[in-house]
Amino acid sequence: MIDSHVHLDHPDFDPDRETVVGRALAAGVCALVTLGTDGRTSQRAVELAEWFQPVYAAVGIHPTQAHLVGDADRAVVATLVGHPKVVAVGECGLDYERGDCPREVQEDTLRWHVRLSRACGKPLVVHNRGAHLHLLRILEEEGAIGVVMHMFTGPAEYAEACAARGYWISVGGPVTYPKAEELRRAVARIPDELLLVETDSPFAAPHPRRGRRNEPGYLPLVVEAVATARGQESGAVADRTAENARRCFGLAR
C-alpha cells in the first residue's frame, strides 16, 4: 500500500515520528507522500524525505495559508521542487469553507502552483473544500496535468467529472464513516486506473479511531472500506492503488 497524503511534519508526531513510520511499514504501507503547506513545512517535508527512506515529499502552499505567506515562501517552494525526493507540487487548492483567506488570493496561488507543476513536470496535489466547479474551471484554464484530487468527498457526479479529465482521485478516512453512504456510492464510480488512497494523517482518522490522531499505519482501514464500497477484494485495491501511486508520483519499485 502507498499512502498518497500525510502531514508527517505535524507537531502531533513530534513525540514518536520514527515509531509512526515503523508502524506504517509493519502495517504494509511501503511508501508515503508527506506534503508541505507553506515554505517552512515544505522544507521540513523534504528533510523528512531525506531522513526516512520510504517517505517522499510534495511542496506547496495550502489555500488556507495563502494570504499569510509572501514571495519568500513561493521562492522556497520553487527551489525545493527540483529535489530528487520531491514527487509532486502541493498541497494547493481552494477552500471556500474554512479560514479567512480571500478567494482571489487562493485562486492566484493555485494558478501559480499549476504553472510550477507544468514547468517541472511533477503532479499537482489539490485540496478542495466547497469549490468543486470553480476548481475544475481554473485547472482547465491553466492546462493542469497530473492532477490528484486529495481527500475526495463526492458526489458521484464529481468523481465522473474528475475521471473524464484524467485526474487521480484519492480517498481517505471519511469512506469508513458509518453514515458516509453517499461517499461510498461515489467511490464505487472511480475508475480502477485513477484510484489512490490516503490517510491525511494526523487528520481524518478512519472509523473506529475517528476523533483521535490519525497515522499512516491505519491505511488498511481505508483500503478495506474502499474495497467494500467497490465490491472488490482489499488485496486487489491495495495492489492497484499502490501501482497507481507509483505511476502518478513516478516512484521506483
Ligand SMILES: [Zn+2]
Ligand atoms: Zn493535506
